[in-house]
Amino acid sequence: MTMNTSESPVVQQEDFNQVSKPYRTYVLTILTLVYAFNFIDRQIIGILSPFIKADLGLNDAQLGWLKGLYFAVLYTVVGIPIAWLADRYSRVNIVAISLTLWSGFTALSGMATTYTQLAIARIGVGIGEAGGSPPSHSILSDLYPKEKRAGALAIYSLGIPFGIMLAFFASAFILKGGDANWRLVMLSVGIPGVLLAILLKLTIKEPPRGGNLNSAAAKTPSWQSIKVLLTIPSWWGMCIAISLASFGSYAISTWMMDFYLRAYPNLDLTSLLIKVGIINGTAYAFGVWFGGVITDKWGKTNRGAYGWVPALGLLVGVPAYICSVQVTDLNTSLMLLTVLLFTSGFYLGPSFALAQTLAPVKVRAMSTALFFFVLNIIALGGGPTFIGILSKSLTAEHGEVEALRLSLSAVSVPYVLAIVAFIWTARKIPADWAAAEKRNG
16 A cells, blocks of 8 residues: 555535545445544453453553553654645545554554553554544545535544444453453454455545635645644634543543443443443444534534534533442443433534634644644543543552542543533634635635
8 A cells, every 4th residue: 555645636616516425425434434443442452451450460550551641642743744644645545554553553462461562552553543533534524515524524433432332342242251361352353454444445536635726725835724723713622622521531431341340340241341332332323423413503503503512412411420430330320321422422523523624725634633632642641541540549548449430530620621611612613614714715
């Protein structure tokens, strides 16, 4: 899969009728599957965490570094130069190569025999995944008009819940009967990703880049376009809001299995894995889809909907989550967690769509990469790592169960801050949207 060194042409205007609907749907489906594999490989360590801890003799802080910062640092840093390439060269090639890399490193994680080896493999997964979303967002933005991007990117974002669901199902199937063979799980979810990369490369063509060739945005040097991007208030507002919300989401997704296995020691592991997988594949997935659809409809008359929909969702979901870690019945806890998963899905489509719509046309991939740079340093790097460090510091005084319960309860704070940020952003979006339409032509 060689990199095409010729720049994709910028078409005179965004004529989305030139691409057939079946092909556009096919591309969206394949990229959603790629994103699902992204989250299978990202989530799997959180599911297997209790078994890795027992096998390698790790503490919560070491697990936190593995789940968070080790993965996130190079994931965020490498994402910037990859996005620069994606704004100039073949995005299809970049996604295919990246998928091959992160899937291969996931498989290698299953061969690690020491903490250091596993940490290196996780860094490798992070490097590979850096080339997934920015080029994919850019491709989809050149296939869908801005009025439909929230819906399209919400469907793309379904890769998150579906990927998490498949990770739980794979773990349930392989770990059934109490066999804690976490290495086999890693190998089983890593290898299929390489096959998907081949399919993507063979069946998807690089689309022409959207935007008006005669617009000021298309003629502006990339560095000036980035400078313009970073002066847009609602871009920053949405970036900070989704980062704070995702801080909680990543913390929960990577530590809830540890919490349930500690708090309910007699539970049926296979049953729990299947239940949590179903919750992610239904409630969370429906929330992602619903958030995108509602935003597309409401956004036609009120651009602020891109901030209001996520804020209103979290106003319902966060109180339910706080209760979920306090109750003493497992099924009640899962029901309350379901409410959070449904409502937290609301912010994905609107956030990603806004990052594309507000960006100057020449730096759409870079807009998503910068979005993810901030998001993942704060959320992916901070959330899981924060829980691990805090839990370890509280263990001596409170014991492992209560230490983790208190740590998970603490993520309600960034959730509340996220609600405030989404509301502030909602008030800024209309003016920034109008300016983007004028700028991009």
